[in-house]
Amino acid sequence: MAAAPPVLRVRNLTVEFATDAGIVRAVDDVSFDVAGDETVALVGESGCGKTVTGLSLLRLVPEPPGRYAGGSIELAGRDLLALPGEALPAIRGRDVAMIFQEPMTALNPVFTIGTQMADVLRQHRGLSRSKARAEAAAMLAAVNIPDPDRRLDDYPHQLSGGMRQRVMIAMALSCRPRLLVADEPTTALDVTTQAQVLAEFRRLQQEFRTAVILVTHDLGVVAETCTRAIVMYCGSIVESGPTAELFRHPRHPYTRGLLESVPRVRAERLPELPVIPGRVPDPGRLPAGCRFADRCSRVQSRCRDARPPLQPVGAGVPVSVACFNPW
Amino acid sequence: MVTLPPGAGTGPLLDVRGLRTYFPVRGGLLHRVVAQVRAVDDVSFTLDQGTTLGLVGESGCGKSTLGRTVLRLRPATAGQILFDGTDLARLSPRELEPWRRRMQLVFQDPYASLSPRRTVGQTLREPLDHHGIGTPTSRRDRVAELLDVVGLSPAVLDRYPHEFSGGQRQRVGIARALAVDPDLIVADEPVSALDVSVQSQVLNLIRRLQVERGIAFLFISHDLAVVQHVSDQVGVMYLGRLVELGPARRVYSTPRHPYTQALLAAVPRVEGSPADRVLLQGEVPSPLRPPPGCAFHARCPRVMEVCRHEAPVLKDVDGPGAGHRVACHLY
Ligand SMILES: Nc1ncnc2c1ncn2[C@@H]1O[C@H](COP(=O)(O)OP(=O)(O)OP(=O)(O)O)[C@@H](O)[C@H]1O
Ligand SMILES: Nc1ncnc2c1ncn2[C@@H]1O[C@H](COP(=O)(O)OP(=O)(O)OP(=O)(O)O)[C@@H](O)[C@H]1O
Ligand code: SF4
Ligand SMILES: [Mg+2]
Ligand SMILES: [Mg+2]
DSSP: OOSSOEEEEEEEEEEEEEETTEEEEEEEEEEEEEETTOEEEEEESTTSSHHHHHHHTTTOSOTTTEEEEEEEEEETTEEGGGSOGGGHHHHBTTTEEEEOSOHHHHSOTTSOHHHHHHHHHHHHHOOOHHHHHHHHHHHHHHTTOSSHHHHTTOOGGGSOHHHHHHHHHHHHHHTOOSEEEEESTTTTSOHHHHHHHHHHHHHHHHHHOOEEEEEOSOHHHHHHHOSEEEEEETTEEEEEEEHHHHHHSOOSHHHHHHHHTOOOOOSSOOSSOOOOSSOOOOTTSOOSSOTTGGGOTTOOHHHHHSOOOOEEOOTTOOOEEOOSSOO | OOOOOTTOSSSOSEEEEEEEEEEEEEETTTTEEEEEEEEEEEEEEEEOTTOEEEEEEOTTSSHHHHHHHHTTSSOOSEEEEEETTEEGGGOOHHHHHHHHTTEEEEOSOHHHHSOTTSOHHHHHHHHHHHTTOSOHHHHHHHHHHHHHHTTOOGGGTTOOGGGSOHHHHHHHHHHHHHTTOOSEEEEESTTTTSOHHHHHHHHHHHHHHHHHHOOEEEEEOSOHHHHHHHOSEEEEEETTEEEEEEEHHHHHHSOOSHHHHHHHHTOOOTTOOGGGOOOOOSOOOOTTSOOSSSTTGGGOTTOOGGGGTSOOOOEEESOGGGOEEEOOTTO
16 A cells, blocks of 8 residues: 555564463554555554554563564564574664653663763764764754753753653664654653654654654544554554544544544533543453453444454455444 | 641642742863753742642643642742641751641652552552551552552552553552542643543543542643643743643633743644644743743744843733733733
């Protein structure tokens, strides 16, 4: 469907964790492609496996307790899951980079921002010490941090939450990876900074043809930034397709519920915000049939007996949905 | 002096006056203080029991610092923090201790705020044990109830923070704050790590806690839709100062400050496209060297000559009864 060839081809990816409560399958048989000119959104409820999917694309899932239980991740033609461990550091940062959901855990508290950014630039782009510092300052400016030169000498704790997040974004962008996995990169940002950062993503993508996977729960951001969206529930894809089509006509009851529960600025505030009733089932105790059945308003008896497979909806619409009774 | 019981209804629960928090910036060979970051600069507001003040503003404008200073997790450089009539800014750490139970913080970064070596059950019990709340058996029930309130299953009790997703961890943080039945919760971006459907559940929960338990919230968020849903009052911060403060309904229906107007116009919408949005131009100024005059003047679409050299002060618009105040020379 996409014009450019896929940079990333994920097939039947399955990731499990060993926990005290038994094996938890965090990612369950997930397949998708991302082309070089695409920004693809990964959305879904907390705990549905977005971060673990993202981490897998850098082979960063902690092993143990995690385990790649199956599938393949082809990045620029090579299967990451088949590569020897020694080959990974060179790929991370250069071929695929990640912006982490929690910036404090990714920044080293004992080094200044400037030192950390310059290290990455020297390692991946072979810049000299002074060039790396100048480039680091330019990247901070690009993500709209005031006083970039002085900020380079700050330690992570001296920055506000949103600034730390922007530093992470600047670091990831500075290496110009082929694929950028951005895990909730703008959730800590206010609307104006967010708009600037998203504009920077778009610019980067056009200039360097970086493919971007944007993990977010902000459907407004998805609508504006992503060409395609993948909706996950309980470790599996339940719907995927072009963003505009998905938002105009959500077919999976879960996608529809998500769209309805988005808090929006309204003329009058509602007494209660609409929510999807119930909660995500425990990963250790998943229902046998459709995993959304207990919360679904369109549930039928067959939904409880078998799991609906992810299938194209047909009629020339490039949407796939895993539901027996779609809208 | 007679100390009034909580919620005696004489005056606000929290009355913040002229609060300032500055951070020294060191430099040079001698590591001297060469400048000050004015993270919070002359902020005043009041908060009644069981109501919520939503605080919005750009990244780095001082929201978290304000929240932490109010709780005295940071020293105030100047100003008063009257909590139930007592100025917390003047209390020693020992004198503060009894007040701590009445004020709780929900953090922006749930990962950094939960101990990695404690199970969820231990984390939720800790404040109950620390403040001697209930009997050992009732504490167990209380922990189960707290999990239920935030929508987590009792199966998670023996799990550690790293075994959770970001959103699940944030719910543990909220449950921990609720454990001691506080009067005031400073919630610093409590739902920005949550996906939309859980976000809505938590926001409905916060509304319920306000009404049913009379908890007051200082609710920090950059998400205007989220703030609208929970707030009675809204304060808009820019570079350490409140530039607009008023009843939520008024601020949303008739925003007065050009910055507030720009923020509301910049909200990404599910129905929208980037072209529909009006974006602010220009750099966010540095809190180290705040510009002269109105701090917003370099980005303001309605800037006038006076804005470049005279700092506007908060004043009433729509008459004193409306409680809607704006710091802008247009008014
Ligand atoms: N290190 C780990 N050990 C055990 N279980 C884990 C681990 N990391 C993740 N999980 C489990 O895997 C599932 C998916 O988690 P993941 O972090 O991918 O969720 P997410 O979709 O990113 O959620 P959020 O929106 O809250 O960040 C969750 O049920 C989580 O509890
Ligand atoms: N410990 C510290 N030392 C020095 N400066 C600090 C410290 N903490 C915060 N600051 C500075 O104070 C200003 C306000 O930061 P604060 O964290 O309050 O912003 P915020 O409004 O919460 O932003 P965000 O939305 O990004 O979380 C920033 O310029 C920040 O760099
Ligand atoms: S005071 Fe002037 S510069 Fe500041 S917001 Fe008002 S009009 Fe704009
Ligand atoms: Mg995540
Ligand atoms: Mg903050």
